[in-house]
Amino acid sequence: MKKIIFLALGFPDASKSTNIYTDLIYEFHKNGHEVLVLAPAVNKEDIGLRKEAGVSVLRVKTLPLFNVGAIKKGIANLLLARQYKKALLNNNIELDFDLILMPTPPITLTSVAAWLKSKTGGKLYLILRDIFPQNAVDLRMMKDKGLLHNYFRKKEEALYTVSDAIGCMSPANVNYVKEHNPNMDFSKLHLLPNWENLPVYKEEIQLDSLVNKYGLKDKFILIFGGNIGKPQKLENIVNLAKNCLDYPEIVFFIIGTGTEKERIFNMAKELKLPNVILENKLPKADYNNLLRIADVGLISLSEDFTIPNFPSKVLSYYGNKIPVLASVDLQTDFGTILEEINSGLWAEAGKTGELKDKLLLLYNNPDLRRTMGQHGYDYMKNNLLPDNAYNTILEKTIS
Structure with missing residues (x-):
């Protein structure tokens, strides 16, 4: 059995709804691993450490991250790493994880992921689902080679460096990361296609x-x-x-x-x-x-x-x-x-x-x-x- 921490952004209460990340974490849980999830609190009453469908979830107070303007969303994401680190310390979480799981988005959690890796000696696995900041440039939300782009590009490079393994959605994703990061260790890159449980329907369709x-x-x-x-x-x-x-x-x-x-x-x-x-x-x-x-x-x-x-x-x-x-x-x-x-x-x-x-x-x-x-x-x-x-x-x- 391994001890695992998952740095989440969108992680619903699995007793109410699911997504690909709840499906993955409950696969680890089902196989006997001890899992802690860090995720934003949707409501004030959610803040703190609790069990959700049997898994430990530490809900953290953050600024609004969804359905807000780009500036507010950006500020909220920039503050996440500090808020997550503070929540771990304030809740006296023992830092002895064997595996740190981190998906993108966001890349702003790089610093807390690196901190956890240094504290625990655990491996950092990056679930690469969003190649940022280039996607923001493509959508004209950020100027190419501008100050903001350069700042986040350094974050992206640091994330690839500190990660021990990087799972990409498709062969084109692997090739893109290689082409645009020629100095990184290519052996970290491999395929990790999206996943989901097959639907199970108990009721007859009306x-x-x-x-x-x-x-x-x-x-x-x-x-x-x-x-x-x-x-x-x-x-x-x-x-x-x-x-x-x-x-x-x-x-x-x-x-x-x-x-x-x-x-x-x-x-x-x-x-x-x-x-x-x-x-x-x-x-x-x-x-x-x-x-x-x-x-x-x-x-x-x-x-x-x-x-x-x-x-x-x-x-x-x-x-x-x-x-x-x-x-x-x-x-x-x-x-x-x-x-x-x-x-x-x-x-x-x-x-x-x-x-x-x-x-x-x-x-x-x-x-x-x-x-x-x-x-x-x-x-x-x-x-x-x-x-x-x-x-x-x-x-x-x-x-």
Whole structure:
């Protein structure tokens, strides 16, 4: 049994909801390891050390980190390392960890991760899910080679140096880090694809009530659920919907929140698109059941990226045997991997006509949809479950 600390940013109470990080941490817990999670407190009453679904979680008071402006978010992230270190000391946490797990974002926890490594002698494993600050430059949130960029670039380089092993989402991610960090130790880099538990449904799907509730009778459903921000650039999906008005049975169901939500929702409303359904949030049961009856799962990435992103959202589609339609930039290898797995179709972001052609190919071929959905499910079952990530991390850090 090993003692592990996880430096989290987004870590929900697993008794209420889950994400890829709760799935991973509970895989460690299930296998008998002692885990402590450091994470922000959502509410004042959450502050402090407590058990969440059997795992020790130290919730830390921070400034607002989500759904705030870039300046406020930046200040909050800069203060995190000091707040996390202070919380560990104030709660008399024994610093004897064998493994320190840290995902990006953010990279601002580098100093506390390095401090923990020096205090404990444990290995530091970096779960690289956000190549910052370059993604901020791509999205025009930061000036290339400016003072802020240079500051965070040094943080990024320091993080790669102090990490003992670095798990990247895809081959393109590995190659990007190598190309832009030629002086680092390349032996640290390896593949750590996204992971998620397969869905388990105990209740029978209430298809008729769900269809009536959202007006989906006799509709061909494309679904997008998740963050609506600059990286997703959902204008590409709204423009696709605009170009599909000649197929009234095709509907685009968009659910989510984020910094660009109001603008995207307003865009769809101003265009008066009858084939777009917009929802901020849905009951969890409704969303899960929508995934079960959806015909296609949507992925969208901004064409402005120079870094290769890889959307974790695809796992919920794979788990529900839904084929994927993706509008993505040319830096990511997501489209190539879709083709290799034969689990969906893609077009270059911004090329609405090409994306519509791919959609109509799925629309007109139910057998193709079933085949692609099954291929995605099989690939996830064999390669993208939490135990795959767990085993990779242990193999790279603990002999």
